[in-house]
Amino acid sequence: MAAPRVLVIPGDGIGPEIVEATMFILEKAMDLYGFDLEIRYAEAGDIAAREYGEPLPHETLELARNWADAVLKGPVGETARDVVVVLRRELGVYANIRPARSLPGVESVKPIDLVIVRENLEDVYAGIEFSVPGAAFAVKVVTEAGTRRIARVAARYASSRTGRVTIVHKANVLRVADGLFRDVARRVLEEEGISVDEMYVDAAAMEMVRNPARFDVVLTMNQYGDILSDLAAQVAGSLGLAPSANIGDEKALFEPVHGAAWDIAGKGVANPTAMILSAAMMLDYLGYHEAAHSVETAVEQALAAGLATPDLGGNLSTMEYAQAVARFLAAG
Amino acid sequence: MAAPRVLVIPGDGIGPEIVEATMFILEKAMDLYGFDLEIRYAEAGDIAAREYGEPLPHETLELARNWADAVLKGPVGETARDVVVVLRRELGVYANIRPARSLPGVESVKPIDLVIVRENLEDVYAGIEFSVPGAAFAVKVVTEAGTRRIARVAARYASSRTGRVTIVHKANVLRVADGLFRDVARRVLEEEGISVDEMYVDAAAMEMVRNPARFDVVLTMNQYGDILSDLAAQVAGSLGLAPSANIGDEKALFEPVHGAAWDIAGKGVANPTAMILSAAMMLDYLGYHEAAHSVETAVEQALAAGLATPDLGGNLSTMEYAQAVARFLAAG
Numbered sequence: 001m002a003a004p005r006v007l008v009i010p011g012d013g014i015g016p017e018i019v020e021a022t023m024f025i026l027e028k029a030m031d032l033y034g035f036d037l038e039i040r041y042a043e044a045g046d047i048a049a050r051e052y053g054e055p056l057p058h059e060t061l062e063l064a065r066n067w068a069d070a071v072l073k074g075p076v077g078e079t080a081r082d083v084v085v086v087l088r089r090e091l092g093v094y095a096n097i098r099p100a101r102s103l104p105g106v107e108s109v110k111p112i113d114l115v116i117v118r119e120n121l122e123d124v125y126a127g128i129e130f131s132v133p134g135a136a137f138a139v140k141v142v143t144e145a146g147t148r149r150i151a152r153v154a155a156r157y158a159s160s161r162t163g164r165v166t167i168v169h170k171a172n173v174l175r176v177a178d179g180l181f182r183d184v185a186r187r188v189l190e191e192e193g194i195s196v197d198e199m200y201v202d203a204a205a206m207e208m209v210r211n212p213a214r215f216d217v218v219l220t221m222n223q224y225g226d227i228l229s230d231l232a233a234q235v236a237g238s239l240g241l242a243p244s245a246n247i248g249d250e251k252a253l254f255e256p257v258h259g260a261a262w263d264i265a266g267k268g269v270a271n272p273t274a275m276i277l278s279a280a281m282m283l284d285y286l287g288y289h290e291a292a293h294s295v296e297t298a299v300e301q302a303l304a305a306g307l308a309t310p311d312l313g314g315n316l317s318t319m320e321y322a323q324a325v326a327r328f329l330a331a332g
Numbered sequence: 333m334a335a336p337r338v339l340v341i342p343g344d345g346i347g348p349e350i351v352e353a354t355m356f357i358l359e360k361a362m363d364l365y366g367f368d369l370e371i372r373y374a375e376a377g378d379i380a381a382r383e384y385g386e387p388l389p390h391e392t393l394e395l396a397r398n399w400a401d402a403v404l405k406g407p408v409g410e411t412a413r414d415v416v417v418v419l420r421r422e423l424g425v426y427a428n429i430r431p432a433r434s435l436p437g438v439e440s441v442k443p444i445d446l447v448i449v450r451e452n453l454e455d456v457y458a459g460i461e462f463s464v465p466g467a468a469f470a471v472k473v474v475t476e477a478g479t480r481r482i483a484r485v486a487a488r489y490a491s492s493r494t495g496r497v498t499i500v501h502k503a504n505v506l507r508v509a510d511g512l513f514r515d516v517a518r519r520v521l522e523e524e525g526i527s528v529d530e531m532y533v534d535a536a537a538m539e540m541v542r543n544p545a546r547f548d549v550v551l552t553m554n555q556y557g558d559i560l561s562d563l564a565a566q567v568a569g570s571l572g573l574a575p576s577a578n579i580g581d582e583k584a585l586f587e588p589v590h591g592a593a594w595d596i597a598g599k600g601v602a603n604p605t606a607m608i609l610s611a612a613m614m615l616d617y618l619g620y621h622e623a624a625h626s627v628e629t630a631v632e633q634a635l636a637a638g639l640a641t642p643d644l645g646g647n648l649s650t651m652e653y654a655q656a657v658a659r660f661l662a663a664g
């Protein structure tokens with residue numbers, strides 16, 4: 001079997017540091033589990049925009065589209081939209097999977113263990129905006145086909161967990177648009193034998209703080225998912241721990257939920273956990289389930305042992321933390 | 333001076349109980365501060381829909397539009413949209429003011445003291461939705477005039493507080509629509525000498541949990557305000573404490589942020605605090621600043637003394653709690 005092809009985009013700010021730490025872990029995982037990845041690097045983001053005049057250089061896009069099986073992407077700065085929204089669309093990665101869970105040794109607001117399944121290509125993110133003098137408009141787009149396929153993804157995740165999905169929408173006000181999403185999603189989930197409930201997005205934001213343990217799989221629309229996933233990550237303890245997978249029928253893109261954090265870039269203190277866990281999601285997607293699981297466990301063991309970067313109250317540098325994780329991985 | 337005319341809509345679920353408790357406090361405030369309100373009652377909500385075939389009966393709408401100076405509205409059940417979104421539009425109450433603050437004796441997630449100034453008539457709430465086979469659409473509407481007037485409201489609130497406004501938007505993705513909101517709002521605020529910063533809505537949801545004390549006045553669009561205000565209320569301790577004012581150039585509507593809570597309706601245990609504080613916002617709007625302030629202080633004193641309804645761990649009934657508040661008001 002040919003080695004899967006992974007395009008690595010280090011990105012901006014702390015991106016290169018946390019990607020370096022992550023690649024170190026990936027190398028260890030390959031050694032230990034005896035598999036191979038063909039890796040290429042490409043640029044995108046604010047720095048790329050300055051150097052090549054475009055945040056997502058043509059060559060990067062071509063590699064992502066025509067060469068890579070999976071893209072592993074660091075955070076991107078102010079040009080994030082031109083990189084990530086475009087990549088998501090061009091790669092057709094319609095499902096944005098964002099787990100949020102309490103980790104050992106990390107203080108959560110409340111115990112939480114959920115997965116947000118965020119529709120990734122429609123909603124106001126579809127890019128339909130226009131203006132007239134004195135007014136501007138954006139069109140929220142919901143398709144039956146788009147809703148059906150994201151609901152099937154939610155069903156798949158629910159089956160491997162507790163079998164419960166909460167559909168989050170605002171169909172009491174947006175009866176047509178959110179109403180379509182709610183109705184189609186509910187039908188698909190019920191057909192698949194999943195137990196379904198619903199919640200308005202405002203109530204869901206509140207519940208995410210009041211009683212996050214009531215959620216298992218949260219199925220929602222693009223922008224609600226954007227907002228709720230940052231919130232859930234913070235409830236779990238820190239945005240610095242939140243990984244994500246953008247998955248389509250042929251391609252996939254893995255990235256931390258957090259941003260470029262320019263203020264601490266280059267200091268060697270950035271927390272690479274979200275990036276490492278994103279890479280673990282990639283390993284799982286590529287079929288290396290055991291390696292994926294072991295990387296996750298090693299991260300948990302390191303954190304449980306109080307081995308952490310300064311943002312979590314630890315005193316390790318980015319690479320020292322990665323080395324600690326690698327030791328647990330090897331001991332695993 | 334003729335007494336201001338207040339239309340009271342008890343609403344659904346716990347509505348009648350918490351309105352009764354609130355009217356009890358209002359009567360006390362009138363006695364103590366020597367002013368008068370002309371009060372009429374009207375129906376709206378699920379019950380009204382069942383009785384009259386429409387959730388917002390014509391007579392109620394007419395009274396609100398042509399008779400009342402202010403409307404004091406309890407929560408409404410599943411028909412909430414047909415009552416509150418319609419009333420907001422018909423009354424032209426373009427500014428939804430939602431304070432969230434930690435109260436003595438109430439456990440907050442983090443100390444918080446902010447006001448969300450939510451644009452109340454535009455955005456995807458403007459009611460422009462349509463569909464074709466297989467797809468549905470909603471139009472997010474942002475006007476320069478609408479943004480300018482809500483920004484002026486935010487400036488007014490900021491001037492009476494710390495002078496800081498955070499504009500919350502998603503202009504990195506919604507460059508045209510949210511971009512217009514951001515640009516116009518920033519211009520107005522800067523002209524008024526207000527210190528302005530900005531935050532993306534996903535980051536704002538996270539910050540609302542991580543460090544809510546960094547916010548003072550939050551100026552945002554209709555749906556972001558909907559989501560963030562429920563969240564902020566929960567961070568402050570409970571949705572049961574969150575009041576709101578919907579203010580226009582001629583009319584105003586006051587209502588708790590919470591819903592009808594059918595599950596505890598009729599048991600006499602509902603927490604009337606959000607409703608009482610909404611009435612206090614109404615007194616302030618009507619010019620009875622001292623009475624308004626005293627009602628707020630009395631609520632704080634009752635809570636600080638551990639006098640509370642069961643939702644906050646207390647053992648008082650709705651009316652016993654109102655009596656406790658009234659005693660502090662009288663002792664004032």
Ligand SMILES: CC(C)[C@H](C(=O)O)[C@@H](O)C(=O)O
Pocket residue numbers: 080081084085226257504505534
């Ligand atoms: C950077 C931005 C375009 C992006 C989004 O809104 O999707 C980010 O916030 C995210 O959640 O991945």
Ligand SMILES: CC(C)[C@H](C(=O)O)[C@@H](O)C(=O)O
Pocket residue numbers: 172173202412413416417558589
């Ligand atoms: C009931 C609903 C229409 C309303 C809204 O979304 O505005 C409510 O959630 C609120 O925030 O007042």
